[in-house]
Amino acid sequence: MTAALSPPIVIERSFSLHRNHTLKDMENIFQLVRNVIPPLTGKRHKGQDGRIGIVGGCREYTGAPYFAAITALKVGADLSHVFCTKDAATVIKSYSPELIVHPVLDSPNAVHEVDKWLPRLHSVVIGPGLGRDEALLENAKAIIEKSKLKGIPIIIDADGLWIISQQPSLIQGYQRAILTPNYMEFSRLYEAMLRDPVDSSDHHGCVLRLSQALGNLTVVQKGERDLISDGEKVLVCSHEGSSRRCGGQGDLLSGSLGVLAHWAFLAGAEKTNGQNPFLVAAFGACSLTRQCNNQAFQKFGRSMTASDMVSEVGTAFSKLFET
Numbered sequence: 496m497t498a499a500l501s502p503p504i505v506i507e508r509s510f511s512l513h514r515n516h517t518l519k520d521m522e523n524i525f526q527l528v529r530n531v532i533p534p535l536t537g538k539r540h541k542g543q544d545g546r547i548g549i550v551g552g553c554r555e556y557t558g559a560p561y562f563a564a565i566t567a568l569k570v571g572a573d574l575s576h577v578f579c580t581k582d583a584a585t586v587i588k589s590y591s592p593e594l595i596v597h598p599v600l601d602s603p604n605a606v607h608e609v610d611k612w613l614p615r616l617h618s619v620v621i622g623p624g625l626g627r628d629e630a631l632l633e634n635a636k637a638i639i640e641k642s643k644l645k646g647i648p649i650i651i652d653a654d655g656l657w658i659i660s661q662q663p664s665l666i667q668g669y670q671r672a673i674l675t676p677n678y679m680e681f682s683r684l685y686e687a688m689l690r691d692p693v694d695s696s697d698h699h700g701c702v703l704r705l706s707q708a709l710g711n712l713t714v715v716q717k718g719e720r721d722l723i724s725d726g727e728k729v730l731v732c733s734h735e736g737s738s739r740r741c742g743g744q745g746d747l748l749s750g751s752l753g754v755l756a757h758w759a760f761l762a763g764a765e766k767t768n769g770q771n772p773f774l775v776a777a778f779g780a781c782s783l784t785r786q787c788n789n790q791a792f793q794k795f796g797r798s799m800t801a802s803d804m805v806s807e808v809g810t811a812f813s814k815l816f817e818t
């Protein structure tokens with residue numbers, strides 16, 4: 496289905512009394528997110544609720560992969576692996592004993608070292624804190640290829656999106672990919688694919704067209720309102736966050752999406768009521784990140800940082816999805 500044949504279904508949170516039907520749609524999507532969350536029972540073994548890989552972390556950036564990986568755990572994954580450079584590994588380990596950290600990304604056999612783990616991973620997040628070093632970008636490209644071959648859901652963020660804007664064919668048509676661009680990253684991708692600048696009067700159309708041009712993979716355009724599209728629909732998440740824009744919030748989003756994408760994908764069409772599971776997962780991750788922001792801001796105001804948001808993941812998740 497294309498936009499030309501049928502107008503996109505736009506689901507938007509609204510508090511207007513005239514838009515009760517859209518409020519109902521929103522609640523329905525929240526319900527779909529709830530449906531895909533695995534129940535906590537005594538019958539499950541360690542690993543079943545998610546083994547997530549984060550590919551990123553270099554000399555300059557150690558916070559970003561940490562935020563993504565710890566958020567994946569706090570959302571409910573059982574194991575969170577970070578594949579980073581040797582320099583970054585000890586630093587990231589020292590932030591948290593919970594993370595499994597592989598200092599392989601700048602080694603000569605980096606791709607082989609990550610590939611060994613891929614059969615055990617349920618999803619991979621490529622890019623937080625990866626940096627722009629050519630050799631690291633080449634390794635990340637090869638890891639994307641290997642992940643595609645295994646059919647693993649791939650979340651691409653930050654410098655991973657830099658790779659895609661240089662070489663869109665790497666991910667084009669792989670519908671188990673979710674891209675999470677911020678403002679700049681979206682502009683780069685859009686110009687690379689559509690050969691036109693972003694039309695600032697038509698954000699919905701732009702995200703829809705970018706998804707279509709990439710072969711209907713899921714695009715999450717982050718911003719004041721998050722726009723989520725698979726080229727057929729555009730979901731809008733304007734769940735209340737705050738006006739605090741400290742770095743690292745996007746990393747919480749990509750880490751939580753790593754888990755939710757796995758859960759939604761595994762749950763199957765019945766649980767998502769026939770909706771694209773990656774749209775459901777993305778809506779869940781955006782709402783959760785914004786809820787963490789909201790709660791942390793209420794406590795810390797201007798001094799709020801991404802770490803304060805990480806501390807809110809548990810209560811934010813319960814509030815949104817377990818009440």
Ligand SMILES: NC(=O)C1=CN([C@@H]2O[C@H](COP(=O)(O)OP(=O)(O)OC[C@H]3O[C@@H](n4cnc5c(N)ncnc54)[C@H](OP(=O)(O)O)[C@@H]3O)[C@@H](O)[C@H]2O)[C@@H](O)CC1
Pocket residue numbers: 555556557558559560622623624625626653654677678679680742743745746
């Ligand atoms: N603690 C850590 O380790 C963290 C590490 N991180 C890691 O850093 C790496 C680079 O990622 P990134 O996001 O900084 O890079 P990029 O895409 O070039 O964007 C920056 C440019 O975008 C612009 N800009 C942004 N928003 C805009 C807007 N709304 N409207 C307009 N402009 C806007 C902004 O423009 P400026 O304000 O400077 O003019 C700026 O130039 C990556 O690896 C990431 O994971 C981060 O995750 C944070 C925590």
Ligand SMILES: Nc1ncnc2c1ncn2[C@@H]1O[C@H](COP(=O)(O)OP(=O)(O)OP(=O)(O)O)[C@@H](O)[C@H]1O
Pocket residue numbers: 653676677678717718719720721736737738740741742743744745746747748781784785
């Ligand atoms: N103006 C805004 N108002 C409210 N929420 C916002 C706003 N801009 C971004 N967000 C939220 O912040 C989160 C991160 O988006 P952002 O655009 O800051 O990502 P990013 O630049 O990749 O972050 P990072 O610093 O982690 O790289 C998303 O959940 C998004 O919904």
Ligand SMILES: [Mg+2]
Pocket residue numbers: 652653677745746
């Ligand atoms: Mg980012």
